[in-house]
Amino acid sequence: MAESIKQVIKRNLWYENQVVRQILGICSSLAVTNLMANSLVMGLGLTFSVALSSFTLSLLRNLIPRRIRMIVQTLVIAAYVILVDLIIKAFLPDISKALGPYVALIITNCIIMGRAEAYAQKNPPLLSMLDGLFAGVGYTAVLLLIALIRETLGFGTIFGYNINWLGMDNWTIMVMAPSAFFIIGVLIWIVSNRQEKKKGR
Amino acid sequence: MKNGYLSTIVFILALSLIFGSALAGVYAWLKPTIETNNEIAEKRAILEAFALDFSGSTDAIADRFSQSIEETEINGLSVYQLKDETGTVTAYAVPFSGSGLWGTIRGYLAVSGDLEQVVGLTFTEQNETPGLGGRIDEPAFKEQFRSVAIDYEAGFSYGESGSGQLDAITGATSTSNAVLQMLNRLLQETLAGWEVP
Numbered sequence: 001m002a003e004s005i006k007q008v009i010k011r012n013l014w015y016e017n018q019v020v021r022q023i024l025g026i027c028s029s030l031a032v033t034n035l036m037a038n039s040l041v042m043g044l045g046l047t048f049s050v051a052l053s054s055f056t057l058s059l060l061r062n063l064i065p066r067r068i069r070m071i072v073q074t075l076v077i078a079a080y081v082i083l084v085d086l087i088i089k090a091f092l093p094d095i096s097k098a099l100g101p102y103v104a105l106i107i108t109n110c111i112i113m114g115r116a117e118a119y120a121q122k123n124p125p126l127l128s129m130l131d132g133l134f135a136g137v138g139y140t141a142v143l144l145l146i147a148l149i150r151e152t153l154g155f156g157t158i159f160g161y162n163i164n165w166l167g168m169d170n171w172t173i174m175v176m177a178p179s180a181f182f183i184i185g186v187l188i189w190i191v192s193n194r195q196e197k198k199k200g201r
Numbered sequence: 202m203k204n205g206y207l208s209t210i211v212f213i214l215a216l217s218l219i220f221g222s223a224l225a226g227v228y229a230w231l232k233p234t235i236e237t238n239n240e241i242a243e244k245r246a247i248l249e250a251f252a253l254d255f256s257g258s259t260d261a262i263a264d265r266f267s268q269s270i271e272e273t274e275i276n277g278l279s280v281y282q283l284k285d286e287t288g289t290v291t292a293y294a295v296p297f298s299g300s301g302l303w304g305t306i307r308g309y310l311a312v313s314g315d316l317e318q319v320v321g322l323t324f325t326e327q328n329e330t331p332g333l334g335g336r337i338d339e340p341a342f343k344e345q346f347r348s349v350a351i352d353y354e355a356g357f358s359y360g361e362s363g364s365g366q367l368d369a370i371t372g373a374t375s376t377s378n379a380v381l382q383m384l385n386r387l388l389q390e391t392l393a394g395w396e397v398p
Contacts, residue, residue, distance in 0.1 A: 034331055060216075065209045072216060079220040086227055090234040093242065100328050154332060172372045175332030 002123065005130060012134035019142040019184065020191045024110040029143055030180040032102055036159045039147035040140070041088065041095050045103055047136025049080045050112045054120040054132030056080075061121050073116045074107075081106045111135055146183050150174045243325055250294045250311035250321040251283050252347065270294075275395060281309075292320045295391065299383035302375040304328035306337075310387060312351065316397055322346040322384075334376030342370060353393050356385035 003011070018024045025046070032038045053076050057064075064072050085103045089096045096103070106112070115135050120128040151157055154174030156164025164170075173179050241259050244266045248255035253265065273282050281294040291314045298307040306327045311320035322343050329335045336342055345367055349357070359377065360366025369377035 038331075063212065065212060068209055068213060071213065075213075075216060075220060079224055082224055083227060086231050086235070090231040090238065093235075093238040098331065172333070176330065 002127060005127075008127065008130050009134050012131065013138045013141070014191075015195065017138045017142065017191065018111045018114075018135050019139055020188045021195075022111075022114070023188070024114055025139055026184065028102055028105070028109060029139075029146060029184060030177045032099060033143055033146040033180050034150050034154060034175050035098070036144060036147045036151050037095065038098050039143040041092065042099060042102060042106075043136065043140025043143050045081075045084045045088065046106050046109060046111065046139055047133060049077065049084055049106055050115055050136045051129050051132040052080050053077045053112055054115050055125050055129035057116050058120040058123060058125040058128035064121075069121065070113075070117075073113055077112050077116070078107050111139060142187065145187070146180055149183055150179055154179070246323040246325045247281050247294045247309055247311075249343075250309040250323045251292055252311075252321050253283075275397075276391075278391060283311075290314045290397075295387060297383050297387045298326075299379060299386070301327060301329050301379045302334050302373075303330070306376075306380065306383065310346075310384060312392065314397065316351065316392060316395060318351055319346050319349045329376045330373070334370070334373040336370050336373065337376060337380055342368075351388065351392075353388055356388055357381055 012018070016022055019026070019029055028042060028046075032042045053073075056076050057073060060072070060076075081104065084106065085096075088099070088103060112132075115128075115132050119131045123131070148158065151159075151174075152163065153171045156162060156168065156170055171179075237259065241262055244262050245255045247270065248262065248266060251270070253269075255262065257265075269285075270281050270283055272279060274280070275293075278295070280296070282290045283292040283294070285291050292311050293314070293316075294309040294311040296307070296309055298305060300306070304327070306324060306329070308322065308324035308326075310322050312318070313320055324338050324343075327335065327338060329337065346357075349367070357367060359369040359381065367381075369381075
């Protein structure tokens with residue numbers, strides 16, 4: 001019954017993409033996507049946390065008493081997120097300043113708990129880790145895509161490098177969170193449309 | 202027994218202990234680095250407020266800082282003073298803080314030794330909207346405060362664009378005004394009461 005690795009990857013990146021198909025992790029997708037660099041660090045932080053917490057929870061899956069499994073999930077997830085937060089604070093202080101409270105808030109990101117509940121508690125450790133890893137990669141990819149649009153139009157830069165050769169005016173709306181709402185909406189529409197079409201409907 | 206109360210309690214206690222001590226270990230290991238980072242960021246901000254070179258490595262910053270800047274206390278407030286070769290104080294960096302649009306804004310206002318003009322303005326902490334209010338931390342905003350004469354009666358104010366006065370940030374009126382209020386409170390409540398030799 002177990003999925004092949006290829007299926008895990010395809011499912012997480014495309015068919016059940018966390019942001020545009022499962023509509024999870026929307027809060028951070030709105031908040032940190034006005035700059036590519038912030039989105040990348042946020043995505044890496046989440047990917048790391050979700051992969052490791054899925055792995056750990058899957059290892060413990062036969063030991064965890066059912067009625068306290070959510071407490072255990074939160075405990076494990078929180079431990080990894082605090083770890084990520086400390087590492088970013090120590091080695092990337094400027095980015096830590098830019099991300100503000102959002103790294104610590106990865107704990108409340110539904111993607112991690114979602115993967116733990118939906119996958120890690122009934123699949124073997126390595127497969128769970130891959131599932132977490134690619135759920136994170138799918139999330140990061142969508143974040144970067146949104147950030148690419150927002151940073152280009154809002155600041156005229158990509159990863160801080162100026163690309164606004166034409167001297168266009170920056171769009172203030174793109175810097176603010178509401179613009180991500182529109183972009184995510186359009187992305188959800190495009191992706192759903194393509195997938196529905198494939199099914200022949 | 203697997204789902205008994207006792208085993209459940211033992212399980213969660215053991216797990217908390219393992220993860221708790223692992224995190225405590227990592228924290229103890231990284232704490233010095235994080236503290237150095239904060240300290241250097243603070244020193245860098247003070248150097249920038251004094252219009253000194255604030256680029257370079259951690260050591261270079263610490264070196265340059267200790268050469269000419271020392272901490273002192275004026276009217277119970279701890280401030281930094283910049284001295285020239287003869288030992289005369291040429292400028293003071295005074296900390297200020299207040300609430301911005303989203304969170305606390307902290308920074309330093311450096312004023313000349315005679316308290317008559319601004320030397321520089323820097324921020325050490327701000328959580329304003331990136332790209333809007335967050336632009337108070339960009340040179341375009343901070344640099345316009347350099348060499349501005351201080352009027353203790355009127356305080357700082359924004360003027361029309363291009364009038365040679367201070368410019369607020371477009372689209373970030375709340376943050377711009379919050380910064381101005383903080384600075385004016387600093388002038389009137391703190392600096393106005395100083396008696397400097």
